[in-house]
Amino acid sequence: MRSLAVVMMLALGFSTASAEVRTKVVEYKQGGTTLEGFLAWDDTVKGPRPGVLVVHEWTGLGKYVKSRAEQLARMGYVAFCADIYGKGVRPSTPEEAGKTAGTYKGDRALTRARINAALAELRGNPAVDGKRIAAIGYCFGGFVVLELARSGADIVGTVVFHGALDTPTPADAKNIKARVLALQGGDDPYVGSKDVLAFEQEMRGGGVDWQLVQYGGAVHSYTNPDAGNDNSKGAAYNAGADRHSWQAMKDFFAEIFKQ
Amino acid sequence: MRSLAVVMMLALGFSTASAEVRTKVVEYKQGGTTLEGFLAWDDTVKGPRPGVLVVHEWTGLGKYVKSRAEQLARMGYVAFCADIYGKGVRPSTPEEAGKTAGTYKGDRALTRARINAALAELRGNPAVDGKRIAAIGYCFGGFVVLELARSGADIVGTVVFHGALDTPTPADAKNIKARVLALQGGDDPYVGSKDVLAFEQEMRGGGVDWQLVQYGGAVHSYTNPDAGNDNSKGAAYNAGADRHSWQAMKDFFAEIFKQ
Numbered sequence: 170m171r172s173l174a175v176v177m178m179l180a181l182g183f184s185t186a187s188a189e190v191r192t193k194v195v196e197y198k199q200g201g202t203t204l205e206g207f208l209a210w211d212d213t214v215k216g217p218r219p220g221v222l223v224v225h226e227w228t229g230l231g232k233y234v235k236s237r238a239e240q241l242a243r244m245g246y247v248a249f250c251a252d253i254y255g256k257g258v259r260p261s262t263p264e265e266a267g268k269t270a271g272t273y274k275g276d277r278a279l280t281r282a283r284i285n286a287a288l289a290e291l292r293g294n295p296a297v298d299g300k301r302i303a304a305i306g307y308c309f310g311g312f313v314v315l316e317l318a319r320s321g322a323d324i325v326g327t328v329v330f331h332g333a334l335d336t337p338t339p340a341d342a343k344n345i346k347a348r349v350l351a352l353q354g355g356d357d358p359y360v361g362s363k364d365v366l367a368f369e370q371e372m373r374g375g376g377v378d379w380q381l382v383q384y385g386g387a388v389h390s391y392t393n394p395d396a397g398n399d400n401s402k403g404a405a406y407n408a409g410a411d412r413h414s415w416q417a418m419k420d421f422f423a424e425i426f427k428q
Numbered sequence: 429m430r431s432l433a434v435v436m437m438l439a440l441g442f443s444t445a446s447a448e449v450r451t452k453v454v455e456y457k458q459g460g461t462t463l464e465g466f467l468a469w470d471d472t473v474k475g476p477r478p479g480v481l482v483v484h485e486w487t488g489l490g491k492y493v494k495s496r497a498e499q500l501a502r503m504g505y506v507a508f509c510a511d512i513y514g515k516g517v518r519p520s521t522p523e524e525a526g527k528t529a530g531t532y533k534g535d536r537a538l539t540r541a542r543i544n545a546a547l548a549e550l551r552g553n554p555a556v557d558g559k560r561i562a563a564i565g566y567c568f569g570g571f572v573v574l575e576l577a578r579s580g581a582d583i584v585g586t587v588v589f590h591g592a593l594d595t596p597t598p599a600d601a602k603n604i605k606a607r608v609l610a611l612q613g614g615d616d617p618y619v620g621s622k623d624v625l626a627f628e629q630e631m632r633g634g635g636v637d638w639q640l641v642q643y644g645g646a647v648h649s650y651t652n653p654d655a656g657n658d659n660s661k662g663a664a665y666n667a668g669a670d671r672h673s674w675q676a677m678k679d680f681f682a683e684i685f686k687q
Binding site for chain 2: 349380381413424
């Protein structure tokens with residue numbers, strides 16, 4: 170926490186007037202585990218501003234979520250990529266990624282502890298308005314930000330991009346304080362109608378302020394240009410759905426961050 | 429058609445520089461039936477601009493859709509409220525409205541003829557760019573604009589607000605040229621999961637560019653302030669969902685009307 174605070178004070182207190190986005194690798198801890206997050210912000214923005222947690226896919230914190238954090242920083246937010254897996258844990262094959270993600274899917278208490286540690290880290294940043302924090306997540310990260318919301322975290326919004334929606338404890342939705350926006354591929358073979366319907370039911374049961382969007386023709390990972398363009402593989406980039414979902418997130422932020 | 433053209437030429441050719449929205453009742457015909465539509469436009473906007481058909485709820489063309497047309501006119505579009513039922517046919521009770529709407533639900537060929545007549549009327553307006561026409565509809569009107577799309581109409585977009593999504597001829601989706609955006613109440617008791625899933629399947633089967641949004645906590649008629657605020661009645665206003673859905677429509681228009 171301290172290192173982050175120092176970095177931010179330096180950035181805010183002694184910056185030149187350039188509009189450049191600054192980034193910084195940030196170590197923080199959960200229990201005895203060292204985690205390595207990634208912070209992005211625009212040091213020409215003055216005063217407390219909204220903070221956005223960004224949660225990685227099953228391969229761990231990598232260039233994709235970093236680029237999203239930089240986009241968010243250019244929009245004036247302080248963006249912080251959480252590291253759920255731990256420093257150095259960056260699975261490089263689908264098999265490894267599946268196994269690692271599976272560990273967290275199977276231990277939701279651990280997942281909640283990890284993402285809440287990232288939230289505390291972001292909240293401790295002096296440039297962040299603690300009353301205006303949201304979390305976004307991609308694929309595995311969608312599951313993580315939903316778990317953050319289900320844990321009762323004091324945030325104003327959660328945005329899920331092609332995320333895993335299922336939960337073994339739907340009653341936890343009653344803890345949700347955040348508004349929830351789920352942006353799903355309408356043809357995602359990994360998150361089918363059954364999961365979507367169960368999610369809607371969960372949200373209704375918890376009295377959550379929720380929205381669900383489905384983009385026709387989009388499959389899993391539709392926001393990631395590295396996913397290729399072959400829908401038959403079940404995961405593929407879809408430029409239209411990527412654009413529409415980013416716009417939906419912007420509209421959502423404009424509303425939840427309004428003062 | 430001629431009367432409309434004259435009105436528009438007068439409006440465009442001889443207007444003062446005021447930014448005032450102009451409106452006009454417009455008679456037109458389908459087969460032997462006289463229909464009475466409602467046109468709204470801003471006469472300070474110059475040159476051809478996008479046109480938007482607006483289709484009424486089960487009670488027929490009334491003040492609600494007129495106010496939406498005026499909103500659209502203030503955004504720079506030429507908006508035309510179609511009259512599906514015919515001049516003077518404005519059911520005043522739910523029983524009458526249900527019966528009249530049922531006639532059109534049961535005769536989709538007639539519905540398509542009626543809405544295509546309105547489209548021809550709008551397209552003939554010299555202020556309208558014929559390559560940039562969309563249709564929006566509320567409740568019963570949602571069904572109508574979907575029928576317009578299913579008829580193969582040459583329009584670029586269709587927006588359904590809490591509309592009836594069902595169809596006896598899902599294979600007609602292959603005719604759809606327009607992008608489709610459906611904005612549904614997540615708790616709409618009149619359009620449940622079964623209809624939503626069938627709609628998604630229809631859109632997929634037709635290879636349509638579709639998006640579906642569900643707003644949690646919103647029931648039928650959620651965009652209409654006159655619907656009251658008692659969700660238990662199955663139809664009620666929801667300010668959040670109204671705002672979000674209008675924004676979703678605007679984002680959609682920005683994309684489909686881009687030149």
